[in-house]
Every structure is written in C-alpha cells, then in structure tokens.
Amino acid sequence: MKVLVVGNGGREHALAWKLLQSQQIERVFCTPGNGGTATLERCENLPVAVDDFEGIAKLAQKENISLVIVGPEVPLSQGITDYLQAQGLMVFGPNKMGAQIEASKAWAKALMQEAGIPTAKAAVFTEIKAAKSYLKSQGVPIVVKADGLAAGKGVIVAQTIVEAEAALDAIFGGQFGSAGNFVVIEEFLLGQEVSVLALTDGLTIRPLLPAQDHKRIGEGDTGENTGGMGAYAPAPVATPGMMARLQTEVLEPAIAALRKKGIDYRGVLYAGLMVAPDGEFKVLEFNCRFGDPETQVILPLLDTPLEELILACVQQRLGDMPPIAWKNGASATVVAASGGYPGDYTNGKVITGLQESETADTKVFHAGTKLQGLEVVSDGGRVLNVTAIGEDFKQALDRAYAGIAKVQFEGMYYRRDIGYRVLS
Ligand SMILES: Nc1ncnc2c1ncn2[C@@H]1O[C@H](COP(=O)(O)OP(=O)(O)O)[C@@H](O)[C@H]1O
Ligand SMILES: [Mg+2]
Incomplete structure (x- = not known):
C-alpha cells in the first residue's frame, strides 16, 4: 500500500x-x-x-x-x-466542519458546554467594550484567546488588567486577522498540562498514551511560548484513573456532540488538558490532528501497526480492533531550535552529526530541515527532534541528550531540562 x-x-x-x-x-x-x-x-x-x-x-x-x-x-x-x-x-x-473544533475556540467552547465537558468557565465576545467590562468583573489572572488559528500566538495569559486589555486591543485591532472577530475570555486554571491524542472513526474513540510537551522557550518553563521544545510519554500526571474518566467525561461526549451536529469525524481528536494539583482536570482546547512534538514520543512506543489503526478509523471499524498495544518503558524528545526562535532566526545552517547521534534506541526526527545537495540544512524555527526510548524516563532522556550533544549547527539551542518533572 x-x-x-x-x-x-x-x-x-x-x-x-x-x-x-x-x-x-x-x-x-x-x-x-x-x-x-x-x-x-x-x-x-x-x-x-x-x-x-x-x-x-x-x-x-x-x-x-x-x-x-x-x-x-x-x-x-x-x-x-x-x-x-x-x-x-x-x-x-x-x-472542514469537524476541524472547527481546533480552528474556532468559540465553536469548541460552545461544543464543550453543550456536551457537559469539563472546561474553564468562559464567555465569548464580538465587541471590545463588552469584553473589557467583563474583564473587570472577573479580575486577574485571566486568559484571553483570539478565536482562529494563530499558530500558538493567539492566547494571552494576563497577570494584570492592563495586559488583558492590551490583548483585547491587539485582537480586535486585527493583529490576528480573522481570528479577531471573536474573542474568548476564560478563567485561569492552575496546574500541569498534558496532551491526550485519541484516534476516532466517528463512533469509537481510543486514547493513545498521554504525553507532556514543554511549550516555553526557556528552562524552568520560562520565556515565550513556542511550538513545543520537548516532550515525553507516557506522562504520569495522567493517571489510569484520570484516563478512564477522560474517556467517559471528555472523549465520548465530544464525539457524540460532533455526531449530533451531523459531523462524521474520523482522525485524531487531541485534548489539551490542565490537571489541577488535586488531580481534577479540565479541557483547555481540542486540536484536530496529531500533536507536534507529542507524536514524536508516542509513535516510538506504539506496537500496533499504525496503518491498521488509521485504516480502521477511516473505514469506521475502530470498535472491532483489539486494544492498542504499547511497548513498555518511556520515550522522550528534545527539540533543537534555531538561535533566536521563537523570534527571528536565520535558515540555511549546515547540520552535522546526524548519523552519529542515532542508535538502535535514538532517532532524529527532522522538523525544519531540507536537503541541499548532500547536506542537510536548517529551514525553520524548530529544526530537529532528537528522540529516544528507554526502560524508564531517565534512560530515555539520557539517550536523547547524548544524541543531541552530537548534533551541531550554528546558533543551535535546546532546553537542558526536558522531563524535569518526571526526574525529580
Ligand atoms: N484557561 C487557562 N488557564 C491557564 N492557562 C491557559 C488557559 N488556556 C490556555 N492556557 C495556556 O495557554 C496555552 C495556549 O492555549 P491553547 O488553548 O492551548 O491555545 P493554542 O494552543 O491554540 O495557542 C496553553 O498551552 C496553556 O499554557
Ligand atoms: Mg495548545
């Protein structure tokens, strides 16, 4: 095939x-x-x-x-x-109808509310004056979200009213294009984030192993948001008990709500979750596709052939499949980014050490690279994902870091603390 x-x-x-x-x-x-x-x-x-x-x-x-x-x-x-x-x-x-679950935060929020899916309390505005007065009534911290796809830049977690108002000015001022037609203002949730990607054929939905991304550019989760600087799976913050509740309280209701709207959703439904210190969880957002870099740590642990699962989704027979099989152990990936990312950076840097960094357990997934003659050169902000599996998190992370240490390109940057939560 x-x-x-x-x-x-x-x-x-x-x-x-x-x-x-x-x-x-x-x-x-x-x-x-x-x-x-x-x-x-x-x-x-x-x-x-x-x-x-x-x-x-x-x-x-x-x-x-x-x-x-x-x-x-x-x-x-x-x-x-x-x-x-x-x-x-x-x-x-x-x-296209189904993809709205990611492409419109207002649409997704309404779907969650209709389906009774646990999510942050929120209100949707189309007009700045009403949005600002709602802000004042809610206080800070508060979260302001532009409605459409904004490549991870449309969400502002505001610590002050001034910051929140500036976010509204930017969004309604058209800084996010058509994503500025609606704005979602929602309650700030405290906790740890985790991504659960689930496969669905529109009737049945099955989660993959939970993964945790590291979205900020800086160590200790500081600095600007990025597309993701590293990840690991299976994320222990999503306990078996939580995964069971997620199935009946989030995944199944989401698919049922989509079906009720006449949407035949076959693909990945990705739930971005916030897990509070007491273990309660809420949905921050849904995405309509595989996560990046979560996919890079989930797939190395998958034992069931991927195409069998994907075909079962497309042909609507996921319910007939045996349970998804996984390898034991853990997986981790560290992202090598271009110097300056997520701000300005220069492409075209020659990358060396790629072959030397790979072993039976360590694989380099390319992100922003391209082949130029016989050389691989950088071609994006996030350049490579050095990924390893191991018996436990420490081994997987040690291997990923040993691999990335062999890779070089001018200006290369990576976080040294990926997985700190599972190592301490
Ligand atoms: N209600 C919330 N409380 C706290 N942090 C939030 C909240 N909503 C979003 N965030 C933070 O903002 C990030 C981006 O928000 P998200 O809804 O995932 O949008 P997107 O991925 O489209 O930028 C989240 O990963 C999370 O760190
Ligand atoms: Mg997100």
Whole structure:
C-alpha cells in the first residue's frame, strides 16, 4: 500500500518513519516533506504545498495512493479532507466542519458546554467594550484567546488588567486577522498540562498514551511560548484513573456532540488538558490532528501497526480492533531550535552529526530541515527532534541528550531540562 503524508514537520517525519516499519507499506510520499523524509528509505518528497489541494489530489491519483494522512491543522480547517474525498481518495483527518473544533475556540467552547465537558468557565465576545467590562468583573489572572488559528500566538495569559486589555486591543485591532472577530475570555486554571491524542472513526474513540510537551522557550518553563521544545510519554500526571474518566467525561461526549451536529469525524481528536494539583482536570482546547512534538514520543512506543489503526478509523471499524498495544518503558524528545526562535532566526545552517547521534534506541526526527545537495540544512524555527526510548524516563532522556550533544549547527539551542518533572 502507498501512503501520502501531508506536511513537513517532525510529526510528519515520525508518521512516515512509523508507517514504513510495516511490511504492508510499500512507499510513503510526503508533500512537501523535509530533509528527514527526503533521506528516509522508501520515502519520497514531492514539492506540492499543503494548501494545493488540486496538486495533492492529482499526485495521489498518479501515484496510486491508497491513503492520505493529513498532518497540519491549516489544510484540515480549509477543507482538504472534503476536497480529496470528493476526488475518491481515502483520507485520515476530519472534514472542514469537524476541524472547527481546533480552528474556532468559540465553536469548541460552545461544543464543550453543550456536551457537559469539563472546561474553564468562559464567555465569548464580538465587541471590545463588552469584553473589557467583563474583564473587570472577573479580575486577574485571566486568559484571553483570539478565536482562529494563530499558530500558538493567539492566547494571552494576563497577570494584570492592563495586559488583558492590551490583548483585547491587539485582537480586535486585527493583529490576528480573522481570528479577531471573536474573542474568548476564560478563567485561569492552575496546574500541569498534558496532551491526550485519541484516534476516532466517528463512533469509537481510543486514547493513545498521554504525553507532556514543554511549550516555553526557556528552562524552568520560562520565556515565550513556542511550538513545543520537548516532550515525553507516557506522562504520569495522567493517571489510569484520570484516563478512564477522560474517556467517559471528555472523549465520548465530544464525539457524540460532533455526531449530533451531523459531523462524521474520523482522525485524531487531541485534548489539551490542565490537571489541577488535586488531580481534577479540565479541557483547555481540542486540536484536530496529531500533536507536534507529542507524536514524536508516542509513535516510538506504539506496537500496533499504525496503518491498521488509521485504516480502521477511516473505514469506521475502530470498535472491532483489539486494544492498542504499547511497548513498555518511556520515550522522550528534545527539540533543537534555531538561535533566536521563537523570534527571528536565520535558515540555511549546515547540520552535522546526524548519523552519529542515532542508535538502535535514538532517532532524529527532522522538523525544519531540507536537503541541499548532500547536506542537510536548517529551514525553520524548530529544526530537529532528537528522540529516544528507554526502560524508564531517565534512560530515555539520557539517550536523547547524548544524541543531541552530537548534533551541531550554528546558533543551535535546546532546553537542558526536558522531563524535569518526571526526574525529580
Ligand atoms: N484557561 C487557562 N488557564 C491557564 N492557562 C491557559 C488557559 N488556556 C490556555 N492556557 C495556556 O495557554 C496555552 C495556549 O492555549 P491553547 O488553548 O492551548 O491555545 P493554542 O494552543 O491554540 O495557542 C496553553 O498551552 C496553556 O499554557
Ligand atoms: Mg495548545
């Protein structure tokens, strides 16, 4: 079987790598892919942009692709699934209606409220005056969210009213484009975040191992938000008891609520959760796709062939599948970023030590890289994810750090404290 993976991040490299471990997978194409998928055996990059639906459909037909897996949220929210399905292709990833669960925070909040899913108390505004007076009535800290996809930059956790008002001015002032038509103001929740990615065929929903990301650029979770600087799985903060409750209080009600709206959701439903010190949890957001970098730590532990699970979702027979099988132990990834990220940075830095850093247990997933002649060069803010498995967190993290120490490029930056919560 031939599979097409849409996207060019570490997530897509990990998906292609995992798929190719199965004898059932003849070939993987990536549109557009990165330096990692370019050098992966039986994998080929094709220079088609993720929003060129017609180009992707033509390519899929020409190459006899059986299954398209969509990585990023942007094409999903633009209706790539609807388009490709109309061309007769089998697609893993929700349709445009379903992708609203990520693309509109106001829509997602309403769905959670209708379904009785535990989430932060919130109000939605379309008008700045009402939003500001609500702010004052609530006090700080408070969280202000632009409505649409804002690449992780649309959420402001404000410690003062001045900061919260500035956030509203920026959002209503159009700084986030159409994401500024609505704003969600919500209660600040204290605790530890955890990501639970679940696979669904629209009827059945099954969680993958919980993972914990590290979103801030600086050690000790300080500084600006990023796309994610490292992760590990399985995150112990999501206890078995919590995972059981999550199934009946979050995942199943979410799918039922989507079905009630006539949405046939087949793909990943990713719940971003805040777990309070007392163990109570609430949903911060839903995403409509695999997480990045969570996928990079979840897939190395997956024992069930990935394509079997994905096909079961697409063909709506996930309920007939045996339980998902996992390897024992733990997995960790450390992100190497370009100097200056998440601010300005320079691409095109030659990367060395990639082969030396890999072992039987350590794998480098490329994110922002590209192949330039025979060299791999940086081509994005988050450049590489050095990922390792081990018997426990300490071994997985030690291996990931031993691997990243062998990689070099000018200006390379990485956090030295990934996994600090599970090591102490
Ligand atoms: N209600 C909240 N209380 C505390 N922190 C929050 C809250 N909502 C969001 N955050 C913080 O902001 C980050 C981004 O918010 P999120 O809703 O996940 O949006 P996005 O991922 O689209 O930027 C979260 O990972 C979390 O750290
Ligand atoms: Mg988030």
